[in-house]
Amino acid sequence: GRDALRWDDLWQAKVAGEIGLKQPTTYTQREKEMVAVHESAHAVAAYNLKRGEQQVQIITIQRREGALGLVSRQDIEESYLDTQRDILGDIQIALAGLVAEEIWFGQTTSGPSGDLQNATYRAAMYIGRYGMGKSLVSASLEADFQETTLSGTLGDPERRKEMDELLKQCRFA
Numbered sequence: 625g626r627d628a629l630r631w632d633d634l635w636q637a638k639v640a641g642e643i644g645l646k647q648p649t650t651y652t653q654r655e656k657e658m659v660a661v662h663e664s665a666h667a668v669a670a671y672n673l674k675r676g677e678q679q680v681q682i683i684t685i686q687r688r689e690g691a692l693g694l695v696s697r698q699d700i701e702e703s704y705l706d707t708q709r710d711i712l713g714d715i716q717i718a719l720a721g722l723v724a725e726e727i728w729f730g731q732t733t734s735g736p737s738g739d740l741q742n743a744t745y746r747a748a749m750y751i752g753r754y755g756m757g758k759s760l761v762s763a764s765l766e767a768d769f770q771e772t773t774l775s776g777t778l779g780d781p782e783r784r785k786e787m788d789e790l791l792k793q794c795r796f797a
Contacts, residue, residue, distance in 0.1 A: 754779030
């Protein structure tokens with residue numbers, strides 16, 4: 625009913641494009657608290673680990689796409705390389721929700737499944753593709769680097785063990 629766009633119209637379009645449309649969900653009070661604790665942990669970890677490099681733009685417990693809630697971050701400056709510290713920080717941020725659930729509720733939920741996939745992917749790249757682990761041998765020798773790295777790193781018992789150790793270190797960091 626307006627004859628001009630407003631800033632909040634542009635912001636909502638940006639948000640919908642980047643993180644998806646809102647999906648109506650009725651949480652129980654306990655679920656709402658659990659999702660809020662989980663997402664708050666991601667936000668606190670991101671703020672502490674990426675301060676000066678990224679900014680947290682959105683923290684929500686409103687369901688979007690497959691996520692029950694999310695924290696959206698954006699680089700302050702465009703960058704093309706990830707340092708070891710960057711990747712380890714990303715893994716720590718991904719695991720922060722799981723750790724918070726364990727601390728606050730004494731158990732975790734199915735909520736961190738996507739976070740675990742993300743952390744495992746980053747750990748596989750760290751060890752199997754970027755040469756940041758114990759071995760400099762790349763697991764990415766075929767055209768499909770992502771799939772080859774994942775299967776090559778997860779399929780190698782030594783690298784899989786190294787990944788598990790890396791994930792555990794980041795979990796308790």
